Amino acid sequence: EPVSGNYYPVNSRIYLKDKARNIQFTVLTDRSQGGSSLADGSLELMVHRRLLHDDAFGVGEALNETYYNGTGLVVRGRHRVLLSSVEQAAQLHRTLAQSMYMAPVLAFAPAKLPDYLQCCRTTYSALAAPLPPNVHLLTLEQWNNETVLLRLEHFYEIKDNAGNLSAAANFSLQAVFKQPIASITEMNLAATTPKKQISRLEFTPDGEATGSVKPSNALYDPAFNVYLAPMQIRTFLVTFSPSFNLG
Structure with a gap:
């Protein structure tokens, strides 16, 4: 399968790199998705997979997730796109991916500010x-x-x-x-x-190990x-x- 066989899980980010032009195009995701580059210079992400017919892989039913009223399930996500030099790419996408994954969760409750400050530690x-x-x-x-x-x-x-x-x-x-x-x-x-x-098993590799780890x-x-x-x-x-x- 030229399409499905070239789709891979994208847990946090996917990128295209052009070393000749020193450009990297990075897309950060807010959840695990499918991703692929089916043509040179192209990139695609599957935010949600919905099938109306059985795919003949043994399940015997279509992968058709619906709401309670029968309408198709809609999935909304957020992507962040970075365009940078190859040298700067890691410094940008690694820190930003952490901030997306560990974003603060906002919670709201009815309360008066003086009472809240008196009973709760705010920092x-x-x-x-x-x-x-x-x-x-x-x-x-x-x-x-x-x-x-x-x-x-x-x-x-x-x-x-x-x-x-x-x-x-x-x-x-x-x-x-x-x-x-x-x-x-x-x-x-x-x-x-x-x-x-x-206690771990120790193996003797063929040849000498490349590199060293402190x-x-x-x-x-x-x-x-x-x-x-x-x-x-x-x-x-x-x-x-x-x-x-x-x-």
Whole structure:
């Protein structure tokens, strides 16, 4: 199938790159969609798939989603389009994709402003300093009274060629948080097992490995320095002094 066989899932963005003219055309999506480039220089996205006839792949019914009254379901989405040089593209689309995915959720309720300000905390930050611009705070969740689950993600790739943003990040967690850190335990990504207890199979590749990856530091130093390679995610259980909470 020349069309369906060349459609791929687009979870956050799709782009066309012209290295000869140093131009990149990027489209950011607000949800997962289908995407393809069926001709040179073309790009298309399938926001919603609706079939009025069975596609003969075994289901025996058409993929025809409707409202309660039988009319066809209409899907509305939002796309952001970027046109930039190849060198600037990653700095633009990676940060913007994070802001689209992590956009604030607005909630409304009947209340008088003085009463709301008196009973509710309107601002809060557990950070004393910002994270490096290439590091994303993926998870910050209360684990128990004194411990939080923390996931940090380096969301740039080496091939992005975004200067220092594409390089490894090395920073102090103690300098980032306001509260003194008592201890840190690195976990597997699912936060079910301490990393030091994980035993993995070791394979000997044919030939020599290309490139090298610096091993993750063990966080034994007082500053709790964290090393993140490009596209790396690390998970920690961070224990603070007893007075700490997420507010």
